[in-house]
Amino acid sequence: MVGVVQVQSIPKGTREFEEKRAAISRAFSEKVPKEYSLPEDLITNPPTDVSKIPSTCGILTPGELEITENYDAVGLAEAIANQTYTAVAVATAFAKRAIIAHQLTCCLTQWYMKEAIEQAKQLDEYLAKNGKTIGPLHGVPGTYSSQGCFSSTVKDEKDSQMVAILRSLGAVFYCKTNQPQSIMHLETTGHYGRTLNPFNITLSAGGSTGGEAALIAMKGSVLGVGTDIGGSIRGPSAFCGIYGFKPTTYTLPMKDFLPTPFSAELNVLCSTGPMCRSLRDMNLFMSGIVGAKPHLLDPRLIPIPWTGLQTPVSKPLKVGIINNDGFIEPQPPVKRAIAWAKERLSDPKYVEFLQIKDFKPYAAAEAWSKIRRMYWPDGGKMTKDAITSSGEPVLPLTEWIMKDAEPLGMLTAEDVNQARRGRDNFRCAFAESWQEQDVDVVIGPAFVGPACAHETAFYWTYTSLYNFVDYPGAVFPTPIKAEAKEEYAAGYVPLSDACKHVKELWEVSNFEGAPIDLQINARKYHDNELFGALELLKGVLNLG
Structure with a gap:
């Protein structure tokens, strides 16, 4: 058996369920x-920071280290196109690094190196025969995440629309990555195990796309796909110090993502987007998928052409800085990251094209209360039944996210209708507040802190707010990392009971080494303008 680092046990299910889990691990x-x-001694006694082990363990050749460490997706595609590397060499390198990353972080659910190399051979043959690549992602290794509980496992007979597009662009698939039970935790914990943060394994890698984030942070991939209905792209990307983008809903295809519909989407729509190593990787992904015109096969999608990083920006760009959301004060390293960004953006040399002001999000506490109920119009019954039907235990964070909605039980159609009215009224009030504060984009926390300690991913308020109002958002790395023994400011006063709890969680865990991302958001359907702003801010904020 291949060993996998695990630092905290997961509740056990029935004997039959545990036998099924063991069979999955053996296979x-x-x-x-x-x-x-x-x-084995490394697996049983790992260091707190496992991020450097793939480059020092001796399993990867010098050439494979160069391939996996020195390129983002754009650079890798160029290197394959100019025949610096073959697609087979690249697929081999990333498949090997992925399995190393999995042993250290439990980031995978499936690994299919043999199939990836066969696909890469076909791409190399195409390039040799035609003198050109099959598409902009020719030979670039990609990943795609699977879904929640054991009983929901299905064998897909065909690609989803997104995967089909990526395959047509030349992407190579070699693994699937871990997600949490119910796909509704900001920690990736489920029947495949608990995904660990590469930079501090006592912390979460985030969720729901935590396996993807850990894999990319471990340099076992350059590009992956996540979904986001409360922060599931932005949260794990921020926890692991990588780039991630949640577009406005119905911008990118999600056709055939799930075999059954998720009732939360009656009022809170899910979005899909890239997780990757650089700003230009996010742009490459968006350009490729939107350029394939997915709206021709899915009429739900809105055919907005992608201009991305080439989008012109009116100057000065008005940037709002979020110090807190009025509900939860961020933990100390996040405060330092915000101060770092504000200081750089406020430099007088940028005054001609940047206008910086403080911004206060409208009614963040109200949004959090409303969205937690809207996630579960059935009171969570369908999800719980699906989990327990196989003998799988309902995990603590599954119970946590359902607890406000569960007492309400199954809502009536009119209940859902009234909830929608409340949501839409909130969206209008949010837009009015944004307009009154007169900003183009806002920059603020991606989470209440750095990556959280295991089993403490309780408050997603800084990301879920933008799902509720359906505004696009991206997260980007900063040079700030959590330090040992950091303390809250002497004059700290909690903004709420949740805020007080967040401080208590800070004081009982070790966050040292955790990376800090910040989040940038724009108005609904202003995805291109968001990327135009990122291009303008690239030099100011050292974006890769």
């Missing part, structure tokens, strides 16, 4: 060559 292990296994 996974049987596909992994012995020479790719890490030493």
Whole structure:
């Protein structure tokens, strides 16, 4: 059996369920060559920071280290196109690094190196025969995340629309990454195990797309796909110090993502988007997917042409800075990151094209209360039934996110209708507040802190707010990292009971080494303008 680092146990289910889990682990292990296994003593006694182990463990060749460490998706595609590397060499390097990353963080659910190399061979043959690549992602290794509880597992007979587009662009698929039970945690914990943060394994890698974030942070991938209905792209990307983008809904295709509909989307729509190593990777992904005209096959999609980083921006760009949302004061390293960004943006040399002002999000506490109920118009019954039907235990964070809605039970159609009215009234009030504060984009926290300690991902308020109002948002790395023994400011006064709880959580855990991302948001359907702003801010904020 291939060993996988786990630092905290997960509640056990019935004997039959645990036997099924064990069978999954055995089947996974049987596909992994012995020479790719890490030493047992490393698995049982790992360092807190495992991010450097892939480059020092000796499993990867110098050439494979160069491939996996020195390129983003754009650079890798160029290197394959000019034949610096073959697609086979790239697929081999990333598949090997992915399985190393999995042993250290439990980031994968499936790994299919053999199939990836076969696909890469076909791409190399195409390039040799035609003298050009099959598409902009020719030979670029990509990943795609699977869904929640054991009983929801299905064998897909065909690609979803998104995967079909990525495949047509030349992307190579070699693994699937871990997600949490119910796909509704900001921590990735489920029947495949608990995904760990590469920079501090006592912390979460985020969720729901936490396996993806950990894999990219470990340089086992350059580009992956996440989904986001409360922060599931932005949260894990921020926890792991990478780039992630949640577009406005119905911008990118989600056709055939889920075999059954999710009732939360009666009022809170899900979005899909890229997780990657650079700003230009996000742009490459958006350009490729939108350029494939997915709206021709899915009439729900809005055919907005992608101009991305080339979008002109009116100057001065008006940037709002969020110090707190009026509900939860961010933990100390996030405060330092905001101060870092504000200081750089306020430099007098940028005054001709930047106007910086403080911004206060409208009614963040109200949005959090409303969205938690709207996630579960059935009171969570369908999800809980699906989980327990296989003997799987309902995990604590699943209970947590459902607890406000569960007592209400199954809502009537009129209940849902009234909830929608409340949502739309809130959206209008939010837009009015944004307009009154007169900003083009806002920059603020991506989460209440750095990556949270395991089983404490309680408050997603800084991301879920933008799902509720359906505004696009991206997260980007900063040079700030959490330090040992950081303390709250002496004059701290809690903004709410939740705020007080967040401080208590800070004081009982070790966050040292955790990276800090910040979030940038724009108005609904202003996705292109958001990227135009990012291009303008690239030099100011050292965006890669």
